[in-house]
Amino acid sequence: MQPSVTTSLHGKRGLVVGIANQSSIAAGCARAFVAAGATLAATYLNDKALPHVRPVADTLGCELLLPCDVRVPGQLEAVFEQLRSVWGRLDFLLHAIAFAPADDLHGRVVDCSPAGFGLAMDVSCHSFLRMAHLAEPLMPTGGCLLTVSFYGSRRVVANYNLMGPVKAALESAVRYTATELGPKQIRANAISPGPISTRAASGIAHFDELLEAEAAEAPEHQLVDIEDVGALAAFLVSDGARRITGNIIPVDGGQHVVA
Ligand code: NAD
Numbered sequence: 001m002q003p004s005v006t007t008s009l010h011g012k013r014g015l016v017v018g019i020a021n022q023s024s025i026a027a028g029c030a031r032a033f034v035a036a037g038a039t040l041a042a043t044y045l046n047d048k049a050l051p052h053v054r055p056v057a058d059t060l061g062c063e064l065l066l067p068c069d070v071r072v073p074g075q076l077e078a079v080f081e082q083l084r085s086v087w088g089r090l091d092f093l094l095h096a097i098a099f100a101p102a103d104d105l106h107g108r109v110v111d112c113s114p115a116g117f118g119l120a121m122d123v124s125c126h127s128f129l130r131m132a133h134l135a136e137p138l139m140p141t142g143g144c145l146l147t148v149s150f151y152g153s154r155r156v157v158a159n160y161n162l163m164g165p166v167k168a169a170l171e172s173a174v175r176y177t178a179t180e181l182g183p184k185q186i187r188a189n190a191i192s193p194g195p196i197s198t199r200a201a202s203g204i205a206h207f208d209e210l211l212e213a214e215a216a217e218a219p220e221h222q223l224v225d226i227e228d229v230g231a232l233a234a235f236l237v238s239d240g241a242r243r244i245t246g247n248i249i250p251v252d253g254g255q256h257v258v259a
Helices: 025-035 050-059 075-086 114-138 163-184 207-217 226-236
Strands: 013-017 039-044 064-067 092-095 143-148 186-193 248-251
Touching (some): 025 039, 039 050, 186 226
Parallel strands (some): 013 092, 092 143
């Protein structure tokens, strides 16, 4: 049978973790998933975040909107338990979350505290492995796990600091997950967008300079937006991408090829 070349997610159910507001990368991806026909569940960090997340989730017609702070014991597990009891299965998930304490993020990598390093790794990397572990039983006929990285994982980007090693670990986690779950037709990929103005990005010092450099250096001389990321995300979770796994895929106007 020929794989479909049209991105259709009709009949697919996905979990989106990482919507803070309508400007989040997760929101752009969620819009693309729904536009392609998917049914979604989404999460919100806590009660303070809910008023910003709910309007996005409502517009997307999310069937479930659940609390999820991956630092709170049992909360991530409760999300997957809800998915199991309401849907019984899951076709894809998007992990689009990251965190590092400001003091550690704004200092040199060699100075970061053990606690800050551990927390950044836990929220930004280990949570992806936890989600893969919890999704596996809900994907008996296969599925797709997506996360979001940044080229500061491979190259030293001024002010990206601690998040560089954390994203490097996340990218490695994607490769191991793809290999371990591949026999079950569960795929794992990371999208690596160029810089985009979001709430998390505002925590990186001099982020505006990163945006300016990106626009100057990228072959297309255009900044990436969350719709660009969403278009790739929707394709990656579709059946058309069924042999694409273990990759870190840039969406950066070609910036990664420039020396
Ligand atoms: P954002 O602020 O919109 O989203 C970050 C999300 O992380 C928020 O929804 C927040 O609630 C969530 N989060 C933080 N701590 C959490 C926790 N303990 N439990 C659960 N969720 C938690 O920012 P964004 O830029 O859309 O970030 C999404 C992902 O994209 C991140 O992994 C980020 O590193 C990555 N990324 C961003 C850029 C960029 O330039 N904006 C570029 C490349 C990669």
